[in-house]
Amino acid sequence: MDQLSKCRANYTPLSPITFLERAARVYADRTSIIYRNTQFTWANTFNRCRRLASSLNKLNIVKNDVVSILAPNVPAMYEVHFAVPMAGAVLNTINIRLDSANVAQILDHSEAKILFVDYQYLRLAVEALRRLMNAAKSLPLVVVIDDVDTPTGVRLGELEYESLIRTGNPEHPPYVVEDEWDPVSLNYTSGTTSAPKGVVYSHRGAYLSTLSLLLQWGVGGFPVYMWSLPMFHCNGWTFTWGMAARGGTNVCIRNTGAADMYHAISTHKVTHMCCAPIVFNIILEATPEQRRPINHPIHVLTGGAPPPPALLEKIQGLGFNVTHAYGLTEATGPAMVCEWQSEWNSLPLVEQSRLKQRQGVSVLTLADADVKDPETMVSVNRDGKSIGEIVLRGSSIMKGYYKNDVENAKAFKDGWFWTGDVGVVHADGYVEIKDRSKDVIISGGENISSVEVENVLYLHPDVLEAAVVAMPHPFWGESPCAFVTMRKNSQVKEEDVIDHCRCKLPKFMVPKKMVFKDELPKTNTGKILKFKLREMAKELEQEHLNIPSSRRVNKTEEDNRITPRNDQDRPQQQILAISRL
Numbered sequence: 001m002d003q004l005s006k007c008r009a010n011y012t013p014l015s016p017i018t019f020l021e022r023a024a025r026v027y028a029d030r031t032s033i034i035y036r037n038t039q040f041t042w043a044n045t046f047n048r049c050r051r052l053a054s055s056l057n058k059l060n061i062v063k064n065d066v067v068s069i070l071a072p073n074v075p076a077m078y079e080v081h082f083a084v085p086m087a088g089a090v091l092n093t094i095n096i097r098l099d100s101a102n103v104a105q106i107l108d109h110s111e112a113k114i115l116f117v118d119y120q121y122l123r124l125a126v127e128a129l130r131r132l133m134n135a136a137k138s139l140p141l142v143v144v145i146d147d148v149d150t151p152t153g154v155r156l157g158e159l160e161y162e163s164l165i166r167t168g169n170p171e172h173p174p175y176v177v178e179d180e181w182d183p184v185s186l187n188y189t190s191g192t193t194s195a196p197k198g199v200v201y202s203h204r205g206a207y208l209s210t211l212s213l214l215l216q217w218g219v220g221g222f223p224v225y226m227w228s229l230p231m232f233h234c235n236g237w238t239f240t241w242g243m244a245a246r247g248g249t250n251v252c253i254r255n256t257g258a259a260d261m262y263h264a265i266s267t268h269k270v271t272h273m274c275c276a277p278i279v280f281n282i283i284l285e286a287t288p289e290q291r292r293p294i295n296h297p298i299h300v301l302t303g304g305a306p307p308p309p310a311l312l313e314k315i316q317g318l319g320f321n322v323t324h325a326y327g328l329t330e331a332t333g334p335a336m337v338c339e340w341q342s343e344w345n346s347l348p349l350v351e352q353s354r355l356k357q358r359q360g361v362s363v364l365t366l367a368d369a370d371v372k373d374p375e376t377m378v379s380v381n382r383d384g385k386s387i388g389e390i391v392l393r394g395s396s397i398m399k400g401y402y403k404n405d406v407e408n409a410k411a412f413k414d415g416w417f418w419t420g421d422v423g424v425v426h427a428d429g430y431v432e433i434k435d436r437s438k439d440v441i442i443s444g445g446e447n448i449s450s451v452e453v454e455n456v457l458y459l460h461p462d463v464l465e466a467a468v469v470a471m472p473h474p475f476w477g478e479s480p481c482a483f484v485t486m487r488k489n490s491q492v493k494e495e496d497v498i499d500h501c502r503c504k505l506p507k508f509m510v511p512k513k514m515v516f517k518d519e520l521p522k523t524n525t526g527k528i529l530k531f532k533l534r535e536m537a538k539e540l541e542q543e544h545l546n547i548p549s550s551r552r553v554n555k556t557e558e559d560n561r562i563t564p565r566n567d568q569d570r571p572q573q574q575i576l577a578i579s580r581l
């Protein structure tokens with residue numbers, strides 16, 4: 001049998017762009033995209049993508065060139081997921097809430113040849129380009145994306161998205177992927193804990209991850225998928241490509257405000273959506289004018305941050321059927337999922353939410369997932385208590401970080417990808433995150449999981465959002481400090497919330513300081529920027545100790561950037577502390 005060899009008939013490189021060609025054949029007249037009053041079919045989408053790919057090649061885009069895009073969830077953002085790789089190039093979607101310094105950094109680091117910019121983000125793009133120009137760096141060609149539904153006429157130079165489509169060749173032969181290990185996209189990490197890193201996906205990894213997530217989430221034919229998750233985040237957790245694979249309808253929305261989401265859900269009968277847990281608050285806090293009745297089941301895949309059980313309970317009560325996944329940019333989005341066991345359906349709702357907030361088991365494309373002691377590399381006991389670092393291996397894991405050998409060497413060790421997340425394994429094999437290694441609070445030699453304290457805070461009926469970080473403590477080394485936002489018109493005081501924690505937590509885990517804030521600092525993907533809160537906690541401690549402001553740690557310009565510099569030495573220290581336990 002060994003002599004049977006591969007040939008073109010039985011071995012084709014895997015690539016997610018093949019999903020579109022098939023969609024155009026199989027689902028030609030079905031709706032592919034809805035955006036305001038504009039609708040396309042799968043035949044239209046294939047035609048538009050071929051035209052755009054041909055125009056990109058005419059602009060001298062060749063294999064492995066990077067093409068960037070700065071846009072919200074509009075049709076163009078969807079189309080480039082096919083058109084750019086169909087031109088042989090690598091797609092780089094840029095987070096629209098970054099500042100111009102970060103956008104410039106990404107354009108420079110990725111060596112982007114073309115930048116597609118949605119008209120609403122032109123100012124940000126221009127500022128980023130000005131920075132590149134001042135630093136004598138090369139500039140990408142800019143293509144403005146006007147609103148396809150209600151064009152504004154805004155331009156910057158000659159190139160405009162729709163005219164590239166109009167002038168492109170509809171018969172352009174689809175690009176043939178020769179090696180499935182070739183790059184398909186370049187996504188920068190959220191920069192929650194360190195400088196954003198450029199994560200490269202292969203055609204093979206993207207293809208397999210797409211299929212595995214569709215299967216894992218049980219997405220059948222013709223889903224109506226609302227884009228409440230930014231497509232720029234891990235290519236929309238691969239559902240950009242996935243909707244073509246299932247002949248789904250992409251409901252594009254510019255903003256994830258409550259009114260837009262409720263309107264889309266009820267008008268288009270949305271069946272599926274993904275989002276960070278923070279979006280549940282937007283849905284739950286909607287005003288009566290924004291709300292619409294929800295009369296059909298909606299499947300939600302949530303991840304990106306730990307969903308507190310109290311929040312899961314509330315959103316499920318509204319008719320949303322939540323699946324909880326855990327993932328990273330480096331794992332092409334969701335890598336583990338809390339796979340639901342039917343016998344759990346008979347448990348009380350509180351117990352169901354407690355089980356569901358666990359991060360779960362590996363998705364199908366991962367060969368393995370484990371929790372290991374980072375010093376001994378030994379797997380931790382399945383007792384729900386022994387702590388270690390979550391490690392992953394398999395075809396969903398990135399090719400590597402672009403131009404970053406140092407981080408590649410740290411991330412890939414002993415045949416595993418090391419996530420930097422700290423967790424436990426329960427007796428049933430389900431993993432539960434306790435923290436990011438950088439966020440663990442070490443108080444008097446005890447590790448405190450900030451997630452556990454946050455879960456208790458979320459049980460308070462007036463708490464809207466909560467984040468717990470380490471505050472320096474003269475005796476214990478660190479103590480928990482909670483930052484909380486409260487529901488509108490709440491009369492509750494800080495002391496009341498501390499008392500609530502006292503009733504539910506061991507004394508050493510009770511926040512020593514409670515800070516009410518109007519808003520918590522977040523990344524665009526809805527993650528709370530804990531490094532910023534740690535800085536604030538440090539300031540609070542210095543005030544508490546009456547250190548004159550002149551001697552306090554100064555805020556530098558960099559504090560306002562995504563890149564946290566202050567925590568660089570912390571993970572190693574903390575992992576060592578964890579492994580000592």
Ligand SMILES: Nc1ncnc2c1ncn2[C@@H]1O[C@H](COP(=O)(O)OP(=O)(O)OP(=O)(O)O)[C@@H](O)[C@H]1O
Pocket residue numbers: 189190191192193194195196197302303304305306307324325326327328329330359419420421433435436525527
């Ligand atoms: N379901 C989840 N529960 C808890 N945490 C989660 C979950 N899903 C994702 N996360 C957190 O999000 C992280 C992945 O986020 P992402 O890839 O967007 O960039 P980042 O890690 O936030 O940014 P950076 O690596 O630049 O700091 C995971 O490592 C984990 O800490």
